[in-house]
Amino acid sequence: MKIATFNINGIRARHQALTDWLDEADLDVVVLQEIKTVDETFPRDIIEDRGYNLETFGQKGFNGVAILSKLPLEDVRRGLPGDDEDLQSRWIEATVVGKTAVRVCGLYLPNGNPAPGPKYDYKLAWMERLAARAADLLAAEEPALMAGDYNVIPQPEDAARPDAWVKDALYLPETREAFRRILNLGYTEAFRAKTRAPGHYSFWDYQAGAWDRNDGIRIDHVLLSPQAADLMTDIHIESEVRGREKPSDHVPVVVELDA
């Protein structure tokens, strides 16, 4: 089962980039972030015409997540539990049944800048709620994964210029601690299970020629429950996508499970 996460940065502005990639990548499941539209104006046809089932959790203008799957999507849930007042669309999950059933969660973790401030408080509170959901998923003792734009640079080797990020919400010690707390519940960070090498990024800013200078950061992650980690056969970052026409500022991360 090939599962990808991709922050698309506006689904309506990214028809070509998304469909070109979908047509060549041969995926079973995709979680998308920053669709930046309500469900009513999501371009369902470009997805469904390619044989995907589709579940969206949109929002006007910002945020918004979706799950695409060639297999049926079962028991779909929208919204991260733990705060009924939270109106931002940043979490969707569903079960995909291949050889094995896999609980697939797609997430768009808050950016949190500027820090300190209310946006950073929201980020940390959201990460607390994520930890609670993550613990519940582990308790099920089944293959589960949480994939998406975490807006967390876990380690210095995950940035081309770590010094430039020391006061940023993506890299503050408290952010990285909260991310580690989730990992330490018992999750495997899929990409780091494959390699400790520096220089692998998933985001390059549109500004200042960041792509041309390879001034990137790795903030799109896949976390695996132990039962899912046992099934992982490969993972890679599709950085080449960033160099195409009218790209997202993020690139897809693709994990393969024997499931």
Place this chain on the structure above:
DNA sequence: ATGGCTAAGTCGCTTAGA
């Protein structure tokens, strides 16, 4: 401390992103 770019809504600027 920055804000060189991009998307979307409020539609000629502002907000948000990271």
